[in-house]
Amino acid sequence: MKVDVLTLFPAMFAGPLDESIIRRAREAGRLELVINDLREWTHDRHRTVDDEPYGGGPGMVLKPEPVFEAIEDLAGAETRVVLMTPQGRPFEQAVARELSVHGHLLLVCGSYEGYDERIRSLAHDELSIGDYVLTNGALPAMVVIDAVARLLPGVLGDDASSAEESFSEGLLEYPQYTRPAEFKGMKVPKVLLSGNHAEIAKWRREQAAQRTAERRPDLLKDKNEDSEEKKDDS
Ligand SMILES: C[S@@+](CC[C@H](N)C(=O)[O-])C[C@H]1O[C@@H](n2cnc3c(N)ncnc32)[C@H](O)[C@@H]1O
Structure with a gap:
């Protein structure tokens, strides 16, 4: 570009x-x-x-x-x-x-x-x-x-990073953690250490929805209105 x-x-x-x-x-x-x-x-x-x-x-x-x-x-x-x-x-x-x-x-x-x-x-x-x-x-x-x-092809190392981050799905991003698994008494949620990809994906979806509801309820309202409009169009 x-x-x-x-x-x-x-x-x-x-x-x-x-x-x-x-x-x-x-x-x-x-x-x-x-x-x-x-x-x-x-x-x-x-x-x-x-x-x-x-x-x-x-x-x-x-x-x-x-x-x-x-x-x-x-x-x-x-x-x-x-x-x-x-x-x-x-x-x-x-x-x-x-x-x-x-x-x-x-x-x-x-x-x-x-x-x-x-x-x-x-x-x-x-x-x-x-x-x-x-x-x-x-x-x-x-x-x-x-x-x-950063949305142009190949600009981010992994194009999936821009697909999953805040706002891309009309939601804020889920919480992220890296090593160590425990820091100053604060533990990384067990599910993230489980290796169970389906459970991890489910936890992330739930966390993203919860976080958006707490911090940016306006985004959920917009998302619901969009899906209502799509239903009306079909
Ligand atoms: C001082 S502003 C002019 C504001 C103008 N008098 C008005 O009330 O709309 C000067 C320039 O800064 C830029 N600018 C200032 N705030 C902006 C914003 N929130 N978003 C985009 N451009 C902005 C625009 O290019 C604008 O023409």
């Missing part, structure tokens, strides 16, 4: 995407990442990308011209153009899965007070990483890249 990012702050991307799994994905050519500076698409001496809002009000607004020009240059027929914005649809694991099947993403990061509204007409999708407002779209874009890249 190729991911282009359009941002006013390319330097923010150095570091988080140069480590660990994402670094290896890039080195292996599974993820090609290009960070583009929006100012490259300005034509005046001051490299202006923002202006005052019509109608007055605080802050500055991203001008349409450089963003339009940049998207026209960077996007092809197959590109999924995604605007990072707190007004977007919530970014969740299911959305990461959706994005992971595209060959080319172009993530557009806003700053200041936000975008000239006409910029939205170029986007296939608008995503929010949560109900809070950050100073610019670089961190949200990095969150999206990280979550999507």
Whole structure:
């Protein structure tokens, strides 16, 4: 997959995407990442990308011209153009899965007070990483890249790890343990030491359901509503 990012702050991307799994994905050519500076698409001496809002009000607004020009240059027929914005649809694991099947993403990061509204007409999708407002779209874009890249084939050592983890089945993940079998008086549940795969799978399903009910009952409600909808459709 190729991911282009359009941002006013390319330097923010150095570091988080140069480590660990994402670094290896890039080195292996599974993820090609290009960070583009929006100012490259300005034509005046001051490299202006923002202006005052019509109608007055605080802050500055991203001008349409450089963003339009940049998207026209960077996007092809197959590109999924995604605007990072707190007004977007919530970014969740299911959305990461959706994005992971595209060959080319172009993530557009806003700053200041936000975008000239006409910029939205170029986007296939608008995503929010949560109900809070950050100073610019670089961190949200990095969150999206990280979550999507780990779903690409071959990026995680074992592709099953992403199939079983939290949110993949609409549930939180079951509790995990590693050696030692007893630590400071706390014991690993016997079933996990039993070698009985059917019993282990059953225990994990029950624990995942219980944990989700305790911590995120909203996920169970969504899951039940989904299965009701599927029944109605059939
Ligand atoms: C200060 S915010 C602008 C917020 C805008 N005035 C509003 O109320 O919707 C500047 C930029 O940061 C990014 N941003 C901030 N919070 C975000 C979030 N929760 N999810 C995605 N992007 C966000 C967006 O790219 C946004 O255009």
